Amino acid sequence: MSVQRQAEPNGTPDWDRLRDEFPATGQYAYLDIGRKALLPRAVKAAADGWFDDVYTNIGEKAFSMDGQEHTRDAVADVFGAPRSNVALVKNTSEGINIVAAGFPWVEGDNVVISRLEHENNTFQWRYLARKGIEVRWAEPDAQGRVTVESYARVVDDRTRIIAVAYVAYGNGYRADLNSVSEFCREKDIRLIVDAIQGIGVLSAPISTLGADVLCAGGHKAQFSLTGAGFMYITDEMIDLLDPPYAAKFSFTSIDRAVPDLELACDAHRYEYGNPNFLGLWVQRQSAEFIASVGLANIEARVRELTTYLIDELESRQLRVLTPRPWEERAGLVAIGVDGDADKIEAALRERGIIVAAKDGQMRAGVHFYNNRDDIDRFATELHAVSRGH
DSSP states (O other), X not given: OOOOOOBOTTSOBOHHHHHTTSGGGGTOEEOBTTTOOOOOHHHHHHHHHXXXXXXXXXXXXXXXXHHHHHHHHHHHHHHTOOXXXXXXXXXXXXXXXXXXXXXXXXXXXXXXXXXXXXXXXXXXXXXXXXXXXXXXXXXXXXXXXXXXXXXXXXOOTTEEEEEXXXXXXXXXXXXXXXXXXXXXXXXXXXXXXXXXXXXXXXXXXXXXXXXXXXXXXXXXXXXXXXXXXXXXXXXXXXXXXXXXXXXXXXBSXXXXXXXXXXXXXXXXXXXOSSOOHHXXXXXXXXXXXXXHHOHHHHHHHHHHHHHHHHHHHHHTTOEEOSOSSGGGOOSEEEEEXXXXXXXXXHHHHHTTEEOEEETTEEEEEOOTTOOHHXXXXXXXXXXXXXXXX
């Protein structure tokens, strides 16, 4: 299914028309992209098309491995990477696990992560303790930032990996990946990035961010399904990283009689067996939908709306915990509250406002389908609810 271009002739999308592509916006002020996305009508159409092929064409296209390659092309194109460096994995966790399990560790090595990381970028590294690998923690500064200086305090000559979130799930801080990458290169350290809170919002091509490996599940700002994500991996890391699993599509030939197994020379070596065909079908459509809007347009829209949100919160004397400079944030805005964050989340939900309680604070996640009415409604009700009105 082809996707019509959503931008106007002057390059600016009709945001009101695009909002109508997300039916749930008519019922909710949905500000929770950090947990999961609302899905556009195009996703339902894609899923219906997949089932139609199963019912009417015995799944000739629905279960075709050619479809996987079309999805790889779409993902690589919209997010800015060579297709040979993109593996279609289930989610962020799987990508990070591939790195943790396949890296050539030596007992006594260490990996550095920060206190801002989501659990899906911590457990894989901590589990390596059984192999004699140490996890070291970089602490955020007083403004909630984890900078190169934060990492420099804890790395040494046995540090092999720094693992960092592109955008922190809790306070919304966007890492300066290029600076961290430069630091890693100087120290011969590999940079692994959990990018799920940035992909689909930020427009920088992923191949320019300096990551050795970058992983992102598809069910947030990519407008896809769970179980359909991707991993970007550089050529150097492909040579270094031993696949922890193997299946027929991991190799140059699927002939089981071939005497000498040879791993695929590109990111295919990290894909195992039959994929999530429905997820891949939708993932392609979602990537094409994003391309039709334009990532640069999306980033500009999210920047505008989050800036407006911060202004409205501060005008009501609510504590914004996310850094204000755009280069240090993306679509997530964290707000400090004095009451029980979980109860505040529930009270807002009763009013049709969907946000998240995270780490004792509130988190609003904005995407291009939001508008200023959503933000005004949220800021007003949060001010009332948090003060017991």
